[in-house]
């Protein structure tokens with residue numbers, strides 16, 4: 001059943017499934033359909049639920065797209081010149097990172113006592129790029145960009161990082177993805193601490209997101225007090241693309257983990273639909289109601305979506321992982337079957353992802369401490385359990401990521 005989709009094939013499948021419009025506004029600016037937007041909404045909601053589960057209090061912000069060019073220049077002064085990546089008109093430019101706007105907000109409330117100093121924002125940003133572009137995976141107009149920024153007192157820095165790691169680890173697990181934390185130093189002029197979400201991509205590695213503690217120059221540019229640290233973390237639509245890619249490879253056909261259940265109502269006057277909607281809402285199952293057409297089943301088959309529920313005198317459930325549809329008399333039994341199958345496939349996807357990354361880590365890591373390695377390496381991969389350095393016996397909680405640091409990957 002397993003298959004190895006290349007990205008072009010996957011995009012063709014996503015177009016066929018009516019996830020995104022073919023061509024969009026041109027390379028790098030994909031246009032998502034109603035369905036694509038719903039999948040993206042579910043993806044963001046999954047993350048927001050995780051934030052709430054971790055009891056992280058936050059302000060949710062959406063920013064305007066145009067920002068002051070002056071602010072942009074001041075913020076990146078002596079750090080890096082990103083001006084070739086932004087589109088300018090007069091004294092403004094299109095937002096290329098939500099960080100600045102998030103920080104402006106945080107600064108405004110920084111010294112208000114007991115105020116929540118965490119910002120959660122979902123935006124689209126624009127960065128001029130050349131080279132190969134793949135919708136969701138590598139775009140000029142990047143959407144969604146999910147970012148969390150914290151302004152934390154230095155005494156709470158480590159505690160916040162631990163909390164964030166737990167948050168992201170769980171979020172990716174729910175997407176069916178096993179990530180590893182890679183500590184590296186790629187942008188030392190920008191961040192004093194860099195932790196990347198490492199994932200497996202065929203025989204290569206890829207990064208799905210990161211946690212940064214921003215460097216003092218950045219704090220200076222933004223006139224932030226030395227008492228506070230700025231933690232910037234997040235991910236983009238690439239994580240969604242990756243979850244679809246990994247799930248589709250496992251299933252051997254297009255599969256979208258954050259899809260919605262299609263509901264087809266074949267009986268017009270019935271309270272069945274209302275009952276189903278009520279329970280779906282209670283169980284936080286995303287759905288959309290579709291018109292019945294002759295090709296409904298065929299359409300669903302190529303949609304990559306997990307389930308199709310047909311309401312007639314009974315309930316008939318089609319599930320991606322079952323060969324045959326099942327018909328139920330009882331609504332609760334039907335819901336249970338749906339949820340059980342969803343958890344079953346989520347677990348399978350996670351196991352698949354886990355074994356993929358573990359296999360590749362075996363050949364790309366060394367069980368040595370930092371003192372026992374004499375040449376330069378990419379970074380450190382954090383491990384769940386402690387180990388001992390095979391050379392000197394020192395207790396370590398990381399493996400050496402034995403890749404040439406010059407071979408930078410994204």
Ligand SMILES: [Zn+2]
Pocket residue numbers: 368369370371372389390391392393394
């Ligand atoms: Zn050692």
